Amino acid sequence: MEDARDLFYREQLMQRRRNLEAAASEFKQTVRLMRLMQEVDTALRRLDECSFGVCELCHDPIEEERLVADPLVTVCLDHMTPEQHRQLEDDLDLAHHIQGQFIPKGPITADGWEARFHYEPAGVVSGDYLDLLSPAGPDGDLYFLLGDVAGKGVAASMLMAHLHALFRSLIWMHEPVGEMMERANRIFAESTLASQYATLALVKASGDGGLEICNAGHCPPLLLQGDEVHAVEATGLPLGMFSEGSYETRSARIEPGDGVLLYTDGITEAMDGSGAEYGAERLAQLAAEGRNIPLEELVLTCVQDVQTFTQGKPRTDDRTLMAIRRVE
Numbered sequence: 583m584e585d586a587r588d589l590f591y592r593e594q595l596m597q598r599r600r601n602l603e604a605a606a607s608e609f610k611q612t613v614r615l616m617r618l619m620q621e622v623d624t625a626l627r628r629l630d631e632c633s634f635g636v637c638e639l640c641h642d643p644i645e646e647e648r649l650v651a652d653p654l655v656t657v658c659l660d661h662m663t664p665e666q667h668r669q670l671e672d673d674l675d676l677a678h679h680i681q682g683q684f685i686p687k688g689p690i691t692a693d694g695w696e697a698r699f700h701y702e703p704a705g706v707v708s709g710d711y712l713d714l715l716s717p718a719g720p721d722g723d724l725y726f727l728l729g730d731v732a733g734k735g736v737a738a739s740m741l742m743a744h745l746h747a748l749f750r751s752l753i754w755m756h757e758p759v760g761e762m763m764e765r766a767n768r769i770f771a772e773s774t775l776a777s778q779y780a781t782l783a784l785v786k787a788s789g790d791g792g793l794e795i796c797n798a799g800h801c802p803p804l805l806l807q808g809d810e811v812h813a814v815e816a817t818g819l820p821l822g823m824f825s826e827g828s829y830e831t832r833s834a835r836i837e838p839g840d841g842v843l844l845y846t847d848g849i850t851e852a853m854d855g856s857g858a859e860y861g862a863e864r865l866a867q868l869a870a871e872g873r874n875i876p877l878e879e880l881v882l883t884c885v886q887d888v889q890t891f892t893q894g895k896p897r898t899d900d901r902t903l904m905a906i907r908r909v910e
C-alpha cells in the first residue's frame with residue numbers, strides 16, 4: 583500500500599496527465615505536449631518501481647522541496663546541468679518577487695491600533711507568513727497573523743502562499759476565530775503532504791481594546807499589559823498536522839499603550855557563537871522595557887538585540903517579528 587507521500591505525488595502526476603490530455607484534445611498534439619506526457623508516465627512508473635524521488639545519477643534522494651515544486655525532476659541539485667541551474671535561479675527570482683507581493687506594504691494604523699513588523703528571510707524565499715487584514719464588515723475588527731511553515735526553500739514558500747490565500751478568503755466570512763482556524767486546518771491538511779504543517783498565531787483586535795488570540799502550535803505571543811508580560815501558549819495543534827482539531831481562543835481587554843508581540847522561532851532560537859539560544863525570556867524582557875517607546879523603535883530594538891546576541895553569526899532561519907499596540 584502506498585504511503586501518504588507517494589499518494590500525494592501520484593495524484594499530482596495524474597492531474598498533470600489529465601490536464602495534458604485535455605490540452606492535446608483541444609489543440610494540436612505538439613512535440614512538447616507529447617514529451618511532457620512521456621515524462622509524466624515515466625514518473626508514474628518510478629512510483630510503481632519505488633524509485634521515484636531518487637537521483638538517476640548518484641541514487642541519492644532528490645530534495646523534497648524540489649519534488650513538491652516539480653514532481654518530474656530526476657536528478658538532485660549536485661547533478662543538474664548548467665542550463666538547469668540557470669532555470670532554477672530564474673524560478674527562485676520569480677518566487678521571491680511573487681512572495682514579496684504577499685507581505686504588507688507598510689505599517690498599519692487604524693481603528694485604535696497600530697502595528698509594525700520586521701520580515702527577514704534567511705534565503706531568497708521564506709516560509710514565514712505575515713499578514714495584517716481589515717475586512718469590510720459591521721464589526722470593523724483587525725486581524726494580525728504570523729506563522730511559520732515547516733521546511734525551507736521553495737516548497738515552504740509555496741505553502742506560505744497557500745496560507746496567505748486561505749486566510750485572505752476565510753477572514754471575509756467573518757466566522758468566530760476558533761471556527762476559522764478549524765476550517766483552515768482542515769483545508770490545509772487535505773491539500774498538503776502528511777509531513778507538511780504550519781504553526782500560526784492569529785490576533786483579532788476590536789476598536790474597544792478587546793483581543794482574541796488563537797495559537798496553532800506557534801511561538802507563544804507575548805501579551806503586554808501594563809508592566810506585566812503574559813505568554814499565550816498554544817491553544818491547538820499546528821495547522822495541517824491532523825485534519826480534525828479544535829482551537830480555543832484566549833480573550834483579553836487591554837488599555838491604550840498595551841499590546842501584543844508576535845514572532846517566529848528564527849528570533850528566539852537564534853544562537854550565539856557558543857550555541858546558546860536567544861530565548862523567549864530575553865525577548866519578553868525587552869518588550870516590557872519598551873512599553874513607552876514608539877512601536878517602530880521597539881521592533882528595531884528587538885531586531886538589533888538579536889543581531890548583537892548572535893555576533894554576526896550567519897542566519898539559518900527566517901526572522902519575523904510583529905508588534906501590535908492599542909493607541910488612544
